[in-house]
Amino acid sequence: MPRLPPHLVTTARAQHPLLPLLLRQTRTLPLALSELRWLREYISQLPNLTLSRQHDHLRHLCRRRSLGAPLQYLLKSQPFGDVDILCGKGALIPRPETEETVVRLFSLLESQLHKNNHNNALLPTDRELRVLDLCTGPGSITLLAASNLYQLHLPRGFRVLGVDISRAALTLARRSLKYNITTGALPPAAKHSISFITADILNSNTHAAIEENFGDGSVDIVIANPPYVSLEGYWKDTSRSVRLYEPEMALVPPSGRDGVRREDVFYPAIESLSRRVHARAVVLETGGDEQSARVEQLFEGSGWRTGVWVDFAGVRRNVVAWGDDSWSWLATSSHS
Amino acid sequence: MIRGKSLLRASAAPSPRCLLRAYGRPRTPCCQAHGYRPFGVTASLYKKQMPPRPKVNEDELEEKFLKGTPKKPIGGQKKLILIYGTVNKTSSAVQLRHIPAGIVVKSQETRSREQNRKIARQLLASKLEDIEKGDQSRNNVLKQVANKKKASKRKKSLRKYRKLDEAKAEAAGQLTDGSDNESEVAGELEAGEESDGEWEEEEEEGASGSAVQVAENGPVNQLQDAKADGNTPSEKPEQR
Numbered sequence: 299m300p301r302l303p304p305h306l307v308t309t310a311r312a313q314h315p316l317l318p319l320l321l322r323q324t325r326t327l328p329l330a331l332s333e334l335r336w337l338r339e340y341i342s343q344l345p346n347l348t349l350s351r352q353h354d355h356l357r358h359l360c361r362r363r364s365l366g367a368p369l370q371y372l373l374k375s376q377p378f379g380d381v382d383i384l385c386g387k388g389a390l391i392p393r394p395e396t397e398e399t400v401v402r403l404f405s406l407l408e409s410q411l412h413k414n415n416h417n418n419a420l421l422p423t424d425r426e427l428r429v430l431d432l433c434t435g436p437g438s439i440t441l442l443a444a445s446n447l448y449q450l451h452l453p454r455g456f457r458v459l460g461v462d463i464s465r466a467a468l469t470l471a472r473r474s475l476k477y478n479i480t481t482g483a484l485p486p487a488a489k490h491s492i493s494f495i496t497a498d499i500l501n502s503n504t505h506a507a508i509e510e511n512f513g514d515g516s517v518d519i520v521i522a523n524p525p526y527v528s529l530e531g532y533w534k535d536t537s538r539s540v541r542l543y544e545p546e547m548a549l550v551p552p553s554g555r556d557g558v559r560r561e562d563v564f565y566p567a568i569e570s571l572s573r574r575v576h577a578r579a580v581v582l583e584t585g586g587d588e589q590s591a592r593v594e595q596l597f598e599g600s601g602w603r604t605g606v607w608v609d610f611a612g613v614r615r616n617v618v619a620w621g622d623d624s625w626s627w628l629a630t631s632s633h634s
Numbered sequence: 635m636i637r638g639k640s641l642l643r644a645s646a647a648p649s650p651r652c653l654l655r656a657y658g659r660p661r662t663p664c665c666q667a668h669g670y671r672p673f674g675v676t677a678s679l680y681k682k683q684m685p686p687r688p689k690v691n692e693d694e695l696e697e698k699f700l701k702g703t704p705k706k707p708i709g710g711q712k713k714l715i716l717i718y719g720t721v722n723k724t725s726s727a728v729q730l731r732h733i734p735a736g737i738v739v740k741s742q743e744t745r746s747r748e749q750n751r752k753i754a755r756q757l758l759a760s761k762l763e764d765i766e767k768g769d770q771s772r773n774n775v776l777k778q779v780a781n782k783k784k785a786s787k788r789k790k791s792l793r794k795y796r797k798l799d800e801a802k803a804e805a806a807g808q809l810t811d812g813s814d815n816e817s818e819v820a821g822e823l824e825a826g827e828e829s830d831g832e833w834e835e836e837e838e839e840g841a842s843g844s845a846v847q848v849a850e851n852g853p854v855n856q857l858q859d860a861k862a863d864g865n866t867p868s869e870k871p872e873q874r
Contacts, residue, residue, distance in 0.1 A: 329725050332742050369724045369745075377746030391722055394699070394747050401748065537721045544722070610699040 299325075316357060319364040323539065333369055334360075340373045366539040379442040381483045384474040388466030390548035392438035395609050396523050396583060399616050400439055402607065403521070403581055403628075404446035410627050411450060419624040426491075427456040428512055430575065432499055432522035432568055434460030435548055437471025439521050444492050445484055459511050460494040461504065464547060468494045499524070499567050500552070505574050517575040523583040524564035525551045531561070531585070561585065565593050569600055572619075579628055580619040590614040605629030684779075685772040688759040695758075696731040699747065730754045737761055 302321055310317035310327055320330040337359050341352050359372045370376040370385040377383075378392045379401055385391050410420060421427055427447070431440045440460035447456045462468050471494050478484040484492075497507040509515035527536070527549040536549070554560035565582065572580045580602070584590045594604045594617050602619035605628055609615035618628045727742040728750040739761065741754040763771040 324724070328742065333724060336745055368722050370722075373745075377744065377749065379746075379748050393722070394726065397747060540722050 316360040319360040322364045323366060333363070336369070336373060337363075366542055368539060368543050371543060375477075378438050380445045381438075381441045381478050382474070382481065383436050383438045383441065384470055384477055385436065386470055387543070388464060388545055389436035389470045390467075390544055392436065395611075395615055396438060397442070398609055399523075399581065399583055399607070400442045400446065400521070403519075404443065404450070406627060406630060408446075408450055419622075421452065421454070422518060423454075425513070426454045427452055427519075428517045429456065429458045429519045429521065430508065430512075430517045430577070431458060431460045432520065432571070433524040433548075433564065434462045434471060434494065435464070435467045435523075437468070437474050437494060439523060440471065440492060440494070441474060441478060441484065443521065444488055445478075448485060448488075455491065457491050457493075457512070459508065459517075460492070461497050461499065461507070462494070463496065463498045464545070465496055467545075467548070468496055499564065499571065504571060508575060512575075515575055517572075517577050518579070520568065520572045520575070520577040520580045522564070522568050522581075524568065525549050526561050526564065526583075526585045526589060528559070528561040559592075561589065562592060562596075565596055569597060569602075573600065578621055579625045580617075581628075582617045582619075583615060584617055587614045590617050593617045603629075685770070685775055687756065688763040688772060690732065690755055690759045690762065694733050695755075696733055697751070698729040698731070699727070726750050728754045730758050732758055732762060735762060735765070 302325070306327060307318045307321065310321050310330060313331070314334060317327075317330050317334060320333050321327070324330040324333055337356060341347065341356050341359070344352075344355070347355065363369060363372060368385070368391055370391045371387070374386065375382045375384050376392055378397050383392050407420070414420070429440075429443050429447070431437075431443065434440050437460050440458050444456075444458045447458070460468070460471060462471070475484070475488065475492055475494075479486055479488055493511055495507050495511060497504045505515065508517070525548055529550055532541070532546065532550050540549075551560055551563040554563060558566060568580070568582065580597070582593060584593050590606050591614075594606060597604045597617065597619040602621060603626065604617060604619045606614045607616035607618060620626060620628050724745070725742065726745055726747040727740060728747060729738060729740045731738045737758060739754050739757045741750040741757060743753050744750055760771070760773050764773055768774070
């Protein structure tokens with residue numbers, strides 16, 4: 299990392315004595331100013347702090363930030379679409395790419411429902427719409443999906459199930475659910491339409507666990523943001539802050555198996571699970587162009603029709619797959 | 635009027651002042667005179683409508699999500715931003731460009747990208763409207779309202795201090811000295827009344843403008859008039 303130019307540190311210090319600390323991580327002055335503003339906003343809304351205590355706390359947080367602690371851990375949450383996801387040790391901080399994926403999926407679904415005036419083959423007729431979020435982590439996709447689905451006012455309602463192997467992450471996810479109900483981002487009824495279960499997707503017990511929650515075990519939409527960073531990629535590309543603070547488990551799959559690359563291990567498992575639950579649409583996040591191509595090939599090989607979404611940075615980020623033609627609108631890539 | 639009349643029937647012993655107000659021109663609702671305030675969740679009807687928030691046409695926009703530091707691939711190294719999760723950026727900045735007008739706005743207000751997108755759109759829309767409509771744009775109208783409120787506040791304080799001065803002068807028996815001052819303030823007040831107009835909002839009794847004059851000496855005058863004429867509203871309190 300290039301050294302910070304001394305004049306930058308001087309200008310920063312002139313604006314606020316704590317700014318140089320933040321500059322160590324942000325590297326640019328505007329971002330450092332924004333982070334300082336967010337930290338101050340967070341501290342000012344903490345209860346029972348005298349002014350001098352507030353200042354001490356601000357200095358403490360800036361020190362921790364300068365050592366690489368993620369801002370989201372210090373502020374204890376990250377806005378994710380309309381909901382706030384609580385952040386803490388043991389769960390990956392939700393990233394904007396995922397946010398974009400979920401927002402895009404449900405805005406597409408909404409426009410489809412409007413186009414066909416709610417009476418089409420998209421929605422199941424005999425039960426609620428079911429969404430399965432595999433590798434949910436801190437529950438970010440699950441909660442945002444639910445908040446988006448509430449806005450659709452589906453006649454038969456919906457249910458979202460988040461699955462993850464990490465108990466720590468799911469504890470955080472359940473807390474996030476309660477937190478969003480208290481802030482009003484989700485209605486109180488969300489308690490009944492959202493659930494989280496602990497299961498290992500790479501083992502076969504997942505389907506039984508899903509059946510326990512979803513009567514006949516069938517699901518409409520599967521969304522997954524599995525760990526997909528290779529081991530080399532983890533050591534070479536990840537920033538120090540990510541390696542120090544965020545769980546490796548959420549980024550790197552456990553191990554490669556029979557001819558499948560380590561970073562791709564989750565995709566075949568997700569594909570076979572999606573087939574077992576009769577999913578009508580699958581939305582996956584991948585590490586980028588090459589991995590997207592491999593995942594697309596995998597799904598096409600199993601008889602799915604596929605498409606790819608490009609994210610805001612111009613990366614082929616998502617692979618979408620669907621079984622019957624009523625979901626072919628998923629391939630629309632008209633997003634700006 | 636209707637509210638005043640219905641209250642007249644409902645309450646057992648309304649004060650004469652309140653009754654008169656019900657038949658006269660009630661500046662404040664009767665309930666306020668009785669010591670409680672009306673409570674409702676609907677927006678008050680008398681409030682003048684502000685111009686609507688401007689909107690931008692999505693087709694004319696070019697949106698960019700700024701990353702904290704642009705990561706240049708050095709010496710064959712893979713682009714860092716390509717691999718998700720490998721960096722945890724806190725920048726949620728959104729930059730919008732209006733293609734026909736060539737205006738660029740940027741928002742890094744909140745940590746939520748979605749929120750910033752909305753904020754940037756609002757910013758851009760109000761900028762465009764400022765250019766298009768000039769004084770009639772929402773921004774400028776809001777500014778005008780704020781200025782009016784400020785002016786009305788100033789009038790209130792002037793009136794208050796004039797009264798205080800008068801009281802002082804009276805107490806000291808120096809009415810003649812204060813007369814100069816008084817006329818000056820009064821002149822300013824009248825000038826303010828004329829400018830009070832379109833965007834004036836509902837205010838407390840005796841707040842501002844022409845209505846104040848009625849409120850200040852209205853009830854007393856009306857009471858006297860009513861007594862002299864001997865018409866219905868004044869008789870009712872007398873019957874008690």
